[in-house]
Amino acid sequence: MKKKVSFPHIGNYYVPIKYLFERGLDVEYLVPPPITKKTLEIGGLNSPDFVCSPFKYNLGNYIESLEQGADILIQVGGVCRLGYYGELHEQILKDLNYKFKFVNLSTINYKKPYAFYQELKKINPKFSIKKAAEVILIFIKMIEVIDKVEEYIRENIGFEVENGAFDKIHQEFLDKILTVNSKKEVKEIYSEYMKKFKSIKTNKPKKPLRVGVIGEYYTIMEPFSNHFLEKELAKKGIVVTRSMNASNSLLFRKEPEILNKIKGYIKYNIGATGMDTVKEAIVLAKGGYDGLIHVKSFGCTPEIDAISILNNVSNDYKIPIIYFSFDLQTSEVGIKTRLEAFYDMIVMRKEKK
C-alpha cells in the first residue's frame, strides 16, 4: 500500500505539490483538510505561546492530516525561524503520541546532494531519480503559471460583472492542471485559460484605484491567515498587486537587483523577505500606486524591522501604508473597519489629485 504524504497548506500550491509527490515520487499525497477555526484552535493549543502564526497553522494542518491517516509529514527549511520549525513540530507531535515519519528538509546541507537523495528515499525507498527529475521541471512550470494566473486575477477580480466568474474558471484551471503529462501541456493549459480569463466581462475604469500588498511570505500567500484580505480589497473595486509569491521569492529571485532598488534605505540584508518588502514598496510608490498594505504575522522580526524603513519610504514618496499584524486572535471586524477607513482615505486622496 502506498504511503500517505502530507505538507501544510499554503495558498494553492497544494496542487503542484500533489503533482510532485504523486507523479514524481510515486506516493499518495494527502491534501490537509481546508483550514478552519478548528485547525487554528488545535494548532494554537499545542504551540508555544508567542511563536509566529505560520508555525501554529502548520501544526494544525499536521494534526488534522495525521487524524486522516497521513504516514509521512514533510517540513521545509528557510532563512527565518522556519528553519527550526520542523524540529519542534516533530517533537510536539511525538509528545502527542502520534506515529509518523517526519522528513525535515531543513536538515539538508545543500552542498551535499547525496543527503537530499537520502531524504527523498525516506519518502519512497523505490523512487526513480529519472522520473523525479522529469517531474520537477513540470512542477516548477506549474508554480510559474499558477502564480501568473493569480496575478492576473488579483488585478481584475474586483471588476467582474458576474459575481464568482473568476473563481469558477480559476477552480477549473487548478483541476485541469493536475492532469498534465508534460511541460508543454502546462503551457497549453495556461494559454487556454488566460484566454478564458481575459474574456470574462469586467467594468474596469480607465484609472482604477491601485493598491499593493507587501509583507511576510506565509501570511501573504495563505489567504485564510490574512482573513482573505486581498478579496476584501478587490471587492471595493481595486486593482490589487501582490508580487510576493513562490515564483518571485524562490524560483526567480535576483538579489543584486533587489539591493540596487533599495539603496539609500538598506545597506545590508535585513533578513528573510524584509528587503523584498521594502523593494516592492519603492517600486510601487514610484509606479504611482494609491496605497500599500503591509501584512505579517505577529512577531515576525524581519518584517518588524522593515516597518521602520517603510515609514521612511511612506514619508519620502508620500504614499499611504497601512500595517496589519495577524495572529490567532486577530479580530475580523477590526480588519474590515481598518480597510474601510483606508479605502475612504485613498479615494479622497485620489479625488484631490
Next chain:
Amino acid sequence: MKIGIPKAFLYYTYHNLWETFFNELGCEIVVSEDTNKQILKDGIKYSIDESCLSAKIYMGHVYSLIGKCDYILIPRIASFGAKDVMCTRFGALYDLVYNTFRDLDIKILDYNVDVLKKKTEFNAFFEMGKTLKKKKFDIVRAYFMAKQAEKTYQQLALKEQNNLLGQNGMKILLISHPYNIYDKLIGQPIIDYLKDLNCIPIIGNIIPKNIAKVKAREISETLPWSYNQELLGAISLYKDKVDGIVLISSFPCGPDALVNDMIIRKNKDKPIINLILDEQEGTVGLETRLESFIDIIKLKKDGLNEKES
C-alpha cells in the same frame, strides 16, 4: 575621536574586544549609562510596538548617545557559518538604527561580520580601522591585543564560575541571552533576588563557547542561532551540577519562543521555569514565581534527603 557604545545587546558579548581595540588605536570611548526607566521609555518611543524588549532597550541606549560622541558603534553581525547565525535583528541592526534616527543626524560607525558571505571579524575590524584613518600595522596590532583581552576576560569569568560551582548551596542555572541577564534594569534584579534567597546563580553564557556549540549540535540538527546553541550546550554541560534551571527571555523573542519550548520538552527530569520579561513595570510577579520555584526545589531536595537517611 569619541566613539559611543550603547550598553545593550552585543555590548555584553564584545565590550572587552571593542574597548581594547579602540583604546589601542587612541580613540576615546563613551559607554551609555546602565539601563534605566528613561532609556526604556525612549527605546519604546523609537521602536515598533512588536519589537522585542531587548531591542527597545537598545534603541533607548542609542538615542541617549546621539550628540555625545563623534560616532555611535552599530555593528552588523549576521553569520559565523552555515547553521551558525545571529538572530535576524542583529543582521538588520544597522539599517534599523539608521532609518529610525535618520532625521536626528545620527553618525554611525558600523562593521559587518557575515562569514557566509566571506566577511570575517578580522576583515570587519580592519575596515573599521581604515575608516578611522589608522595605519594598517596599528590596526592589526590593536585587533590582536583586543582578541587577547577578550580571551583573558572569558577565562577569568570561567574560573570564577567554576569556583561558584564548587561551593555548597542551592545552584540555579540561568539560561538567558547575555543582554538580558546582565542588563541592570531587567536582568540584574533576578540575579540579586536569587542571591537574597541564598541561591548561587550560575550564568549559562559563561561557558567554553566552542564546546557548548559542539554539544548543541549533538542535541539539535537544525538549530540555526549562535546564542541559542551556546545556551543549549550550557544546559548540557551544567545540568547535573545545578538544582534547577531558569529560562529568561524578553517578549516576544523569536528564537526563544521556539527553543525554550524545546528545552522544556527535553528536560522533564529537572526543575525548570520559564520567565518572560516585558515592558510592564514591577518585578513582583517574577519574584513570586522565583520564590515558589526555589521552595519547590527545596522541598524535593529535603524529601530526597529524608528518603536516603
